[in-house]
Amino acid sequence: MTEATRRTPGTPCWVSLMVHGLDATQEFYATLFGWEFEPGPQQLGPYVRALLDGREVAGIGQLPPDRHLPVAWTTYLATDDAGESAETIRCCGGTVAVGPLEAGDAGRMAICADPAGAVFGLWQAKAHLGTAKAGPAGTxxxxxxxxxxxxxxxxxxxxxxxxxxxxxxxxxxxxxxxxxxxxxxxxxxxxxxxxxxxxxxxxxxxxxxxxxxxxxxxxxxxxxxxxxxxxxxxxxxxxxxxxxxxxxxxxxxxxxxxxxxxxxx
The missing domain is CATH 3.10.180.10 (2,3-Dihydroxybiphenyl 1,2-Dioxygenase, domain 1)
Known part of the structure; x- marks a missing residue:
């Protein structure tokens, strides 16, 4: 896969990381993977998309100063309807912690957890289909x-x-x-x-x-x-x-x- 394509629901389509020090984290991954960065949707607060050869591969955002949450990479699973998937998750014993909410014209997202407590995201794509490059180093x-x-x-x-x-x-x-x-x-x-x-x-x-x-x-x-x-x-x-x-x-x-x-x- 060299270009972003619309994924079948359930396919991992994006990974995102929320951190306390956005600038320092960008420096770390830029040196490790050769990533460059561009601003992401303003609705997500301080947030950047990582680019490799000009194509989007991951996202990094900044946690609010008063939020002392675990810093972890989050896997996003594709969905055609974030609201419907969120309701199904609740009915099946999972939880929905955030959303679904709009991310501008990029799409809709939600942060959920399965019955064992593992956190994952939902992504309903609009303009942003997800990871646009897979296979080369750094993806x-x-x-x-x-x-x-x-x-x-x-x-x-x-x-x-x-x-x-x-x-x-x-x-x-x-x-x-x-x-x-x-x-x-x-x-x-x-x-x-x-x-x-x-x-x-x-x-x-x-x-x-x-x-x-x-x-x-x-x-x-x-x-x-x-x-x-x-x-x-x-x-x-x-x-x-x-x-x-x-x-x-x-x-x-x-x-x-x-x-x-x-x-x-």
Whole structure:
């Protein structure tokens, strides 16, 4: 995918980060990924869109000074009707914390949580269709929910977005690939007691890099943290990192050729 296209409902279409220090965060990601920035919708307050080769790949906004919320990347799932999806989420045991609200002519959004507490966004596209570039270094390439167990939460996401759920048939692994029209778009990973107590269930964004070892070193040099060193995965070499404000994300170095989703077990 090289240009933004309208996504099937349920497809991850955007990732966004709300931080306390917008300027410092821009500097971190500009150096790490080569991002440039342009102003985003004024309705979202201080907010910028990250660009790679002139195309939008992610968003970063500034938290109000009096809001002491966890700093984390948020995965947005596409919808044709944010209001209808929000109501379905409520009916299925989830919560809607923000919205739906208008983001100018860009679209409509809402911030929600599944029954296990994992936060995600809804995006009803108008002028802004979402991430316009995927694949090159510095772009989000995969989104995965880390939760205690996948059984009940899989029912929730299937009810809201009509995913086809494909469990991994393997002893000791609780992993479900979510498909739309037969294509893998995201995954649910049950990690049991391995779920971080300070974060709970959460969506994880994977960003592709050309050299994961060099990228991990750069994260540390820029004031971030390497939380789990690079290791071999089923597709590429992932490394778990955090930016200087503590937002956790995964860097993955894809193998040559066509790669499967970067499943990490």
């Amino acid at each position: 989000p390439v995969w989104n995965e929910l880390l939760t205690y167990e996948t059984g009940s939460v899989a029912k929730f996401y299937r009810s809201v977005f009509a995913y086809e759920a494909e469990p991994l048939v393997s002893a000791g692994h609780d992993y479900v690939t979510l498909r739309l029209d037969g294509r893998p778009v995201a995954a649910l990973h049950g990690v049991g007691t391995g779920l971080p107590r300070d974060r709970g269930a959460h969506w994880m964004t994977y960003f592709e890099v050309g050299d994961v070892d060099a990228a991990a070193r750069l994260v540390a040099e820029l004031g971030g943290q390497v939380l789990r060193p690079p290791r071999e995965g089923t597709a590429g070499r992932p490394v778990l990192v955090a930016d200087p404000e503590g937002a956790v994300f995964t860097l993955v170095q894809a193998e040559d050729g066509e790669a499967d989703p970067p499943r990490v077990l």
